[in-house]
Amino acid sequence: MKALVYQGPGNKEWVEKEKPGIQKPTDVIVKITKTTICGTDLHILKGDVPAVTEGRTLGHEGVGIVEEVGSAVANFKPGDAVLISCVTSCGKCANCKRGLYAHCEDGGWILGHLIDGTQAEYVRIPHGDNSLYPIPEGADEEALVMLSDIMPTGFEIGVQYGHVKPGDTIAIVGAGPVGMSVLLTAQFYSPGKIVMIDMDPARLALARQFGATDTIQVGAEDAVARIMEMTDGKGVDVAIEAVGVPATFDTCQKIVAAGGNIANVGVHGTPVELHIEELWIKNINISMGLVNTNTTPMLLKTLGNGKVDPSKLVTHRFKLDEMMEAYEIFGNAAREKAMKVILSA
Ligand code: NAD
Ligand code: ZN
Ligand code: ZN
Known part of the structure; x- marks a missing residue:
């Protein structure tokens, strides 16, 4: 064969x-x-x-x-x-x-x-x-x-681990096949806003077609500042990392609102910085893992x-x-x- x-x-x-x-x-x-x-x-x-x-x-x-x-x-x-x-x-x-x-x-x-x-x-x-x-x-x-x-990965590690609930504002960092699977399956729970963050304008355009309510183009826009503008300075209920690099995990830590969830789907080949000193005071839950x-x-x-x-x-x-x-x-x-x-x- x-x-x-x-x-x-x-x-x-x-x-x-x-x-x-x-x-x-x-x-x-x-x-x-x-x-x-x-x-x-x-x-x-x-x-x-x-x-x-x-x-x-x-x-x-x-x-x-x-x-x-x-x-x-x-x-x-x-x-x-x-x-x-x-x-x-x-x-x-x-x-x-x-x-x-x-x-x-x-x-x-x-x-x-x-x-x-x-x-x-x-x-x-x-x-x-x-x-x-x-x-x-x-x-x-x-x-x-x-x-x-990709669909079970997006659903289990992004949506379920992120505890997405109806009405939530969620941000997905990374509009690759896995981030897009998060986007498709998050809609089972009717979140209020889904913001897709990526550097590729073509992928962001697709994300809008697939149900993203807002998009942010990294490189052209400041993702953290834009999220804070969109959420009256509060941040998002759920920040989902679907890239696997330190910069995007860092973005998730900065954009998550008090009491919110970070779900890390991306596979990291290098250590990432965990800002416990900023996260603990916001009561943040962080989950990650392999798809089951x-x-x-x-x-x-x-x-x-x-x-x-x-x-x-x-x-x-x-x-x-x-x-x-x-x-x-x-x-x-x-x-x-x-x-x-x-x-x-
Ligand atoms: P991909 O490379 O196709 O997509 C990643 C996306 O991230 C691209 O659209 C790229 O433009 C964007 N990106 C890169 N750097 C960025 C940055 N600094 N800011 C914003 N966007 C950025 O990858 P994929 O196939 O969609 O997989 C995503 C991640 O999920 C990978 O790390 C992969 O290994 C991981 N993964 C995890 C599991 C699991 O079990 N947890 C399973 C499958 C895949
Ligand atoms: Zn695969
Ligand atoms: Zn077994």
């Missing part, structure tokens, strides 16, 4: 590779029908994630058709259409029982990281019963691919009832064997005005 493999920092190849087989009775082999590229894949490719070794097939998002199931798999059979979760989890260990699928004692965030991923013709999914979801009849596959990672994908069943229902359409994040479409071209476009997202690219078998 064909697969996109990591070949050390800065290098990747679309190569012929052995098709995966069942290794454990709980495994499921899935034939990929649609996959996508994530900012995390770009981090891995740069060499920022040393645990990823040469030869690893990248990718952790996708949908497909069950090809083969292990003897202990109860929920799926060959031919079933499935959504792949970016986190694989047994559903039975102490962490899984608490909903901490990202910390499953026999899984977690491993797909395209510690085991081969979804940017290939076939993928082996450990603990298939708990790591795959049946695709509802008639569901849009492009929308579903957004439910592998334990809200996927609920998000699947929102697709069905038309509450949200994440397929609008898709800007480019390729065939699976155009993987290298797709990386070229996604790797130059700002220049190419790319948000999510879809690769179809």
Whole structure:
């Protein structure tokens, strides 16, 4: 089969590779029908994630058709259409029982990281019963691919950890696919104002189309001053960081109102300054973490009832064997005005 493999920092190849087989009775082999590229894949490719070794097939998002199931798999059979979760989890260990699928004692965030991923013709999914979801009849596959990672990430770590409530004023820093997923899922709770902050005017224009009530262009405007103007000097109820750099976490600390919440979604490669001396007097709650994908069943229902359409994040479409071209476009997202690219078998 064909697969996109990591070949050390800065290098990747679309190569012929052995098709995966069942290794454990709980495994499921899935034939990929649609996959996508994530900012995390770009981090891995740069060499920022040393645990990823040469030869690893990248990718952790996708949908497909069950090809083969292990003897202990109860929920799926060959031919079933499935959504792949970016986190694989047994559903039975102490962490899984608490909903901490990202910390499953026999899984977690491993797909395209510690085991081969979804940017290939076939993928082996450990603990298939708990790591795959049946695709509802008639569901849009492009929308579903957004439910592998970015939509649960935005919802769980941005919206739920941020305790977004009806009427709240919220600010999202970072209008990438993850920030946009925060924007789409925050609207389940009818916040009063949603301010999107980014430096890219094209992404800010898209954010307005997707429901942002206000936008702030970093570089052209002073984000902190503008937020204070908009909120009569109080700040926002919820500040959500969806970039992963010290400057944006700092912005969140400055714009959050007394009694408010900071939800940090971005992955930080370097330490950030925590201004406890300013935050404690404002009674601020700070949350952060890895996506658990334990809200996927609920998000699947929102697709069905038309509450949200994440397929609008898709800007480019390729065939699976155009993987290298797709990386070229996604790797130059700002220049190419790319948000999510879809690769179809
Ligand atoms: P992205 O790089 O596509 O988007 C980031 C956005 O931030 C871009 O639009 C960019 O213009 C903007 N930006 C950069 N610097 C800025 C600044 N100083 N001020 C304002 N805006 C700025 O990334 P993405 O794929 O949307 O992911 C966002 C973050 O979420 C990343 O750090 C990613 O690793 C992380 N992530 C976390 C989880 C999790 O489990 N918590 C899961 C997936 C992704
Ligand atoms: Zn991802
Ligand atoms: Zn587990």
